[in-house]
Amino acid sequence: MTQALVIGGTRFIGRHTVTELRDHGYDVAIFNRGEHDDPFADTAVEHVQGDRTDDADLADAAHAVSPDVVIDCVAYRPREVRTATRVFDDVDAYVVVSSGAAYGEEAIPKREGETGLCACSDEQATDDSKASYGPRKAEGDRAVFTAAEKGVRAMSVRPCNVYGPYDYTGRVDYWIDRVANHDRVLVPGDGTNVWHRAYVEDVAAALRIVAEEGTPGEAYNVGDRRATTLDELVDGIARVLDESVEIVHAGPRELAAGDIDAGDFPLYRDYPHLLSTAKLSGLGWDSTPVADALATTVEQYVESDRDGSEYGPDREDEARVLGVLDTLA
Incomplete structure (x- = not known):
């Protein structure tokens, strides 16, 4: 059975991703700080506690779980993606949750590899403000591309506004x-x-499908097929x-x-x-x-x-x- 590690895993996208993976036969472990209620506390889902921004904690989680697949739901700074692609450089798939906000160019629809991404300054890369969110996600995607060039099976999924059960954004x-x-x-x-919006269960399915069928170094948009x-x-x-x-x-x-x-x-x-989802659909994904x-x-x-x-x-x-x-x- 394939071992998956979900970084995050208890609140929204991560919570649905854990369920998606378990429903498709994966053994699943989650890695987070344990600051929120764990909906999987009474299940076979392993919980490794630690801070993903602490390199040693992340390495300890990799050693404890030995995952085949890593789904990274809480990489908010480019450095975190770069660190994760080094720590998990030998997994079958590392998939990071990026964002449609990574696109810096306005186009209808926005397409992977065609529509320009946001630039990201050194200051923005370490900032936590809403204004720097898109640039940080774009730089994280570029870290994925760089890692793939070095042989890491790293990929990115770009959701637009995610909605669904347990959405805490309001x-x-x-x-x-x-x-x-x-x-x-x-x-x-x-x-x-x-x-454009994306139903959370479809985002979770996209993360799994990209891990299984995606091409290293590629990004995949995800959103409702009917905006x-x-x-x-x-x-x-x-x-x-x-x-x-x-x-x-x-x-x-x-x-x-x-x-x-x-x-x-x-x-x-x-x-x-509006994001084009044709590339993701080509992997066999469909939306609710x-x-x-x-x-x-x-x-x-x-x-x-x-x-x-x-x-x-x-x-x-x-x-x-x-x-x-x-x-x-």
Whole structure:
């Protein structure tokens, strides 16, 4: 049986990746600091505790597990990828979770090997800010390419915005909260904004498939095969909840009445962000139908104790905008 090591493994992408690997016959170990509840504590999943930013801890985990496959879910700095590709230079596959944010060039769609990546300065490489996230992921991908040139079976998977059960980011939670608790949902722009999303179980499947079938030194985009607009997201949530809501669109002038910027809304982006998934599909990957993925996402949110209202604009500010729009109607 193939031994897999998931770096991370208990919260979101890593949690689903552990399940995906186990469902496909892998023995799985996870390596993390143990700061979050372990959903696999009562299973055969081995837990190695340590800090992945500590080179000695990472080497100890490699020795303890002797993995055939490594899935790296929490490499946030280029140095961490470079270290991991040295520590795991003899595995059958090392796959790092990168991001669609690694693309620095705007194109529709963004394609691996064609669309330019972000540059990354030395300062950005060690920074933890949101602004440097894309550059850091891009530099991590370049570390994968360099390692592959040296014979390491290293690959990268680039998800766009990931959603699904146990998502702690709040990006979709906000919209579920609005649909569940309000008759009118304020949507910036005309509702046709597209910021490509990726269902988490499909991301987990992509990581496994790339480990099994991917080419060293290559990156693979992953996202829903059918991208949906922001209006379609709201409509889809309403169908799952069996709610009837009115979508109200607002431009910059109307949003200003509530001191709101369009970028304050989760999953809003001025320029469309769309990733080609043809390369990954060529390996035999396919995605979950969006309606099914959204149903599972909403159902888990309802069962959880998460509160999506804390993300995005305050409802009182939105109410002022809705009031202005009513006077203009």
